[in-house]
Amino acid sequence: MAERLYYRDYLSLDTILSAQHPRSWQQDNPAHDELLFIIVHQVYELWFKQALYELDTVIRIMGKSYVPEHEVGTALFLLERINRIFGLAIAQFDLLETMTPLDFLAFRDLLHPASGFQSLQFRLLELRLGLDDTDRVLRGYEHSLDERDRIELQQARQQPTLFSVVQTWLERMPFLEFGTYRFWDTYRAAVARMFERERRAVAEHPALTPEEKQQKLHQIQLNEAAFESFFHPDRYAELLQKRQRRLSHRATLAALFIMLYRDYPLLQLPYRLLDAVIRLDHQVSLWRYRHAVMVNRMIGRKVGTGGSSGYDYLVQTVVQQHIFHDLSSLASYLLPPSEIPPLPPEVESQLRFAVEVAP
Amino acid sequence: MAERLYYRDYLSLDTILSAQHPRSWQQDNPAHDELLFIIVHQVYELWFKQALYELDTVIRIMGKSYVPEHEVGTALFLLERINRIFGLAIAQFDLLETMTPLDFLAFRDLLHPASGFQSLQFRLLELRLGLDDTDRVLRGYEHSLDERDRIELQQARQQPTLFSVVQTWLERMPFLEFGTYRFWDTYRAAVARMFERERRAVAEHPALTPEEKQQKLHQIQLNEAAFESFFHPDRYAELLQKRQRRLSHRATLAALFIMLYRDYPLLQLPYRLLDAVIRLDHQVSLWRYRHAVMVNRMIGRKVGTGGSSGYDYLVQTVVQQHIFHDLSSLASYLLPPSEIPPLPPEVESQLRFAVEVAP
Amino acid sequence: MAERLYYRDYLSLDTILSAQHPRSWQQDNPAHDELLFIIVHQVYELWFKQALYELDTVIRIMGKSYVPEHEVGTALFLLERINRIFGLAIAQFDLLETMTPLDFLAFRDLLHPASGFQSLQFRLLELRLGLDDTDRVLRGYEHSLDERDRIELQQARQQPTLFSVVQTWLERMPFLEFGTYRFWDTYRAAVARMFERERRAVAEHPALTPEEKQQKLHQIQLNEAAFESFFHPDRYAELLQKRQRRLSHRATLAALFIMLYRDYPLLQLPYRLLDAVIRLDHQVSLWRYRHAVMVNRMIGRKVGTGGSSGYDYLVQTVVQQHIFHDLSSLASYLLPPSEIPPLPPEVESQLRFAVEVAP
């Protein structure tokens, strides 16, 4: 306590604020905007550090063999914080884009072959979220990393991911079978009723031409086929095999159950958690999209400073690398409130709090 | 079902998109920016309608004589939505400010004496949040409203407010006394220990001059005095009387209890709710502040189009009209985690869920 | 002047605020979130009206046979305003996404077959920006519009677009040939020098393996080939034919000239204008991307309320429908500042202001 802490020392500002070394400033023609370029990227990396730190905590919580409800609340809260961090990181592109392509050209060649693809922390974020190497669009990117970074990535591959702990947590959900209740059977019957009703509505519709009716019935058939894969574990296994699905059958069912019955007290937080995970996935994609557009604007379709293939590659990552895509696509398999089969009383009572004495 | 719903009709676009009538366009010199001015204000009013609608639901939920935990969750969720609505309404000022003072002058006189002070919905929002007429900075504003709006405001005054329902909900909290446990006594003892420790730390500090010590001890004394008002219901009543406090003594204690013990499962949502209410209060103030700055930029310190006294008045509303100020100022009365007295087992067990079977 | 204008009347609030008619509220089970859904979409349409209005003015200005510099300034300023409008419209998705898929399901079927694809104003925006029907991903969308909207679209097709007026304005630029100066020849020589230098740097690089050198030389060759299409009007014509390019050869050259020499006083505003146009294109794409993600989250990969094919289609529009792609890809053809050939004095003097007496 003898020492008097000073703002500058607490924040290590002497270190932080002297860590900008624009390459072009060591030359004849210092480029005005290189400082902006460096600082914006340093801020990205600081945000990534914070996001990794929070993500780590979320994975630790959700990876427990039993996650009490209030810890689901904590995990949810930290996921929302990560979403905010990405919100800031995304907004930051507007600032970076005040640098024009020509401004960038004034120092771009000096950075060769350094490249944003070498951001270890962003790769770690992808890994810890659960991006699989086989799903990765650019598989050879690790060649541009140095030994030390490759080792760190390799170690991260041994760790649980957000995807894996959420999947296990879902698989443990006890309500899919309970006494004689089988969620699966009631859901399947409800789905059949829904399609039957839709078909009848089309058939009886007074304003549709026969051709339109034909088209609509065909559409219903396609939707029905998509549902069918759910009801046949072997077909679902095939989808997993072909990597058209990533989430296990049981985890998918549990997620669907949570979504359908989210209004029950004990499912509220689990539902919000799934929603936050989906939004985090979208935030990461949005960051990627803004990054792709920025790269396109800065360097056109030429190769990036690190020999990367630029915009076309980046846009692919936006679209294809949704990690929790199976969760967000569950929206296709929800039923309108009026068609959701009611739960049997013995399950219902489990989903309520025994004591409710909140203020 | 014979009718085929069309996007334009569903959204009443023929009505919405033909409801802009720039005054200056009926004249020789149409002002380019008057359309922007009208549309930005119409969008504000649409957001206010949505915010009032959500606020109404929150008040209905929290006004129940018993609020089950999952409904606290719903209320919290809607409060966060209102916060997002205000976030957009605040961001909108950046667009409005692309109109310069001179652009505004081109049609400003034509609007006389209409004025933003006449926004009924904003007044309703203030009222429903709980702004008291006696706390209002500009009391005479109702004179500028027409009969119909005055009547509607008068009716709104009869309704419960967010402030009143949150206060009642807090006052009902059962844990302040429980068996032989008295929250108040343990908190008071903890506060005394904290000040004692602080005083000792100052006295024993090797690096402080006698003068600095004197000053610090004086500061501790002031802080202690502030706490004292809490321990004496009569002194607290005096503060209420002088309107230095608005929230009842018991509700204040309950809020403090929730803040201190928010990590217990059953207090998590109540804690988040109080935090959301505080942030909503701040969002409204931020909207006011941006509005004040915009008015200052547009018309300087001259009177507004409705004869309002402009910037100076508006800035006062920002600072003085915090409705939930008593909640946000509770931050002053929290204790560091290490000094918070532990709860007796009989209270602790009440604050846990009896059954915890979440997935 | 006898009438006293009232805020509510000026803004037509009685009309605006009573134009929300949630379908589900006419039924047994009113869906809480349908009001949010309606208001968010009405606000989108108000923003689109404002954006169309500003875009119209920009097209009028830039479509003049002679555009004085300060009017370029006005057009630039209005483009920046449109960019801000889209910024708000994009941020609005965060609010809409507080509605979950299940919330939406509670009223989604009631909206059938209305669909966001039927937003006339968004189609008009695309058209007025210059989206060509042949570039449009979803060509058959007009079938879902009613007669009245189709007629309005048809009329809009007769009008000049931002693309067409910017192209004509660029083609008129007088500096590409001036006296004996030919921009084209000097640029081509500079490009040749640049590639020569790059090749030499690779050849002499001490740290590269022969294989790496081979690879880099190949890359240089590819980049050089891309430049070549610029130097041969017939090859360029082929690209236009194949719709790999949209902007005329001469306009492309003029844009490149402006980008390279943007530091000359008379080219500053034109440069900023091109940059604003590129950013507007990106903002529209970003809106589309957020829309696609939202649709995916709300309804999965099922067909939309209007029979649209949903996410996959929408993502294609994001990537493929950049209207000013040729402008943004010019970044690939810029030269580093040190390699830009100096202008001859007779051109330089034209690009300065004759009188510079600003304060």
Added chain:
Amino acid sequence: MAERLYYRDYLSLDTILSAQHPRSWQQDNPAHDELLFIIVHQVYELWFKQALYELDTVIRIMGKSYVPEHEVGTALFLLERINRIFGLAIAQFDLLETMTPLDFLAFRDLLHPASGFQSLQFRLLELRLGLDDTDRVLRGYEHSLDERDRIELQQARQQPTLFSVVQTWLERMPFLEFGTYRFWDTYRAAVARMFERERRAVAEHPALTPEEKQQKLHQIQLNEAAFESFFHPDRYAELLQKRQRRLSHRATLAALFIMLYRDYPLLQLPYRLLDAVIRLDHQVSLWRYRHAVMVNRMIGRKVGTGGSSGYDYLVQTVVQQHIFHDLSSLASYLLPPSEIPPLPPEVESQLRFAVEVAP
């Protein structure tokens, strides 16, 4: 060229990412949120470094004895960039506020007596913008700085400020007197006509009661008196003396001239520059306001970690420390377009470009 630049080295990431040293992590009870607290503040300081860097360039440009128009454009562009930086810094509070007061208490005492008041860069920003020590609300703040920081502040006091260079640049404007033209006289006559017209309109108004007329005439009289101070250099000097005004009489007139005649080509950029300066002033205030609200939420009205008096003080700085207040208050002294006196041809011709050949 032998060295191969690596992303991590270019950005000094080993330095940046290891510069977080949470105090509580060296203790028994590491506080989860201290990392967030540190990183958010480090990012603030990085933004401040960038803002100072851009501000320095703006001051250098505008401080030249002659500022060619296109350099006004550059200064304007950099001011807009600073505005964006502050936009991000302001948005960052939303992230910081995911830390609650109780989270903060878990490590707050460990930071004593460090305080945000010790941010040297923020003080430098204030100084370089032109905040005068005599206008500063908290004058004694320097006592909390260490010797090194105090010296740096002292040196900064010798440098030109944005306020001083803009003032000098305005004072140099040549058009206030030109041949026989005296801006001042024509403006004064126009103002007189405006008030005369307003008085007549009130007098002849059929719907106003005598009392209302009285009140309105009184208001006009007050406004007129405010204008009068402009017309009497000695009265204006008195205002400067009493520090009710900061900007010199001549600079104020020049700014008014630019605002009134901003549609002339040569005044467009100067006008946009003044507007950007006013918005920068407001952005800084907005940052202060968000900071004040955050401090209030975190620590209530207790003293801050550095012994600062907290919220009340901070709110005062928001309202009172507008540096360019004289510029923004000029909005009060503008005239509606129809009342602005036309310029004599000899001035008009000076305000147009001699050659206008832009594309």
